[in-house]
Amino acid sequence: MYRLTGVTKTYQAKNRTVPALQDVDLTIEDGDLLVIQGPTGGGKSTLLQMLGGLDRPTSGSIELDGVDVARLSEAKLTRLRAERLGFVFQSFNLLPTLSAQENVETALAPLGVRAAERRARATSALESVGLGERAGHLPSELSGGQQQRVAIARALVKEPRVILADEPTGNLDEETRDDIMALLEGLWKDRGLTFVMVTHDSSIARRAPRLATLKKGRISLRESATAGG
Ligand SMILES: Nc1ncnc2c1ncn2[C@@H]1O[C@H](COP(=O)(O)OP(=O)(O)OP(=O)(O)O)[C@@H](O)[C@H]1O
Numbered sequence: 001m002y003r004l005t006g007v008t009k010t011y012q013a014k015n016r017t018v019p020a021l022q023d024v025d026l027t028i029e030d031g032d033l034l035v036i037q038g039p040t041g042g043g044k045s046t047l048l049q050m051l052g053g054l055d056r057p058t059s060g061s062i063e064l065d066g067v068d069v070a071r072l073s074e075a076k077l078t079r080l081r082a083e084r085l086g087f088v089f090q091s092f093n094l095l096p097t098l099s100a101q102e103n104v105e106t107a108l109a110p111l112g113v114r115a116a117e118r119r120a121r122a123t124s125a126l127e128s129v130g131l132g133e134r135a136g137h138l139p140s141e142l143s144g145g146q147q148q149r150v151a152i153a154r155a156l157v158k159e160p161r162v163i164l165a166d167e168p169t170g171n172l173d174e175e176t177r178d179d180i181m182a183l184l185e186g187l188w189k190d191r192g193l194t195f196v197m198v199t200h201d202s203s204i205a206r207r208a209p210r211l212a213t214l215k216k217g218r219i220s221l222r223e224s225a226t227a228g229g
Pocket residue numbers: 011012013018019020038039040041042043044045046047214
């Protein structure tokens with residue numbers, strides 16, 4: 001589980017100090033689905049970067065299972081990200097010269113997984129997102145929704161406990177958006193993942209068990225006893 005205490009992040013821009021997060025307290029239990037919403041510039045991406053150990057807070061602590069991520073060395077952070085955190089981005093971030101299969105396998109390379117096992121696990125991850133037949137295709141030969149499925153398979157293949165998604169449907173048309181949301185929600189339910197997602201998609205926000213709103217770096221939380229089913 002995550003426990004954030006007094007997390008503040010300020011950026012230094014020219015002569016100005018930009019407060020991106022202000023005194024954020026937040027607990028995310030294992031298996032939670034937390035949706036983060038809010039106006040542009042509210043601090044959503046910054047919060048996700050803190051949870052992913054992609055950047056460090058200016059003050060405050062970010063504990064993941066009792067370890068303060070903000071105080072880990074760069075090497076330990078890299079290992080933590082590689083082993084335990086799956087990332088999904090709006091822009092898919094696939095390598096254009098690699099096939100879907102190879103893109104998924106890249107997630108296992110830093111973990112020292114042997115080639116045969118890498119292949120088998122990537123194949124199975126692609127099957128789990130409905131892309132088993134497209135494993136040999138390059139990203140340019142796939143639709144936006146299919147490319148996002150590859151990116152989701154790449155996040156899943158290392159069997160992380162946590163998935164962090166930053167507007168995963170932001171670049172997709174409406175119909176594809178619904179398909180990808182349904183896929184992500186299904187994976188969350190089936191695998192017991194901890195799932196934190198920034199999204200403007202109001203239908204998922206309505207269904208989300210927990211909704212955080214970030215405005216000017218300040219967080220407010222809505223918990224729902226009835227949502228999620
Ligand atoms: N690297 C940076 N340097 C300076 N300021 C930054 C940097 N990154 C973010 N900011 C500022 O921090 C604030 C929060 O940005 P953040 O990207 O977290 O917001 P957001 O809610 O994700 O916005 P959006 O919905 O537009 O993606 C904004 O005022 C932004 O301009």
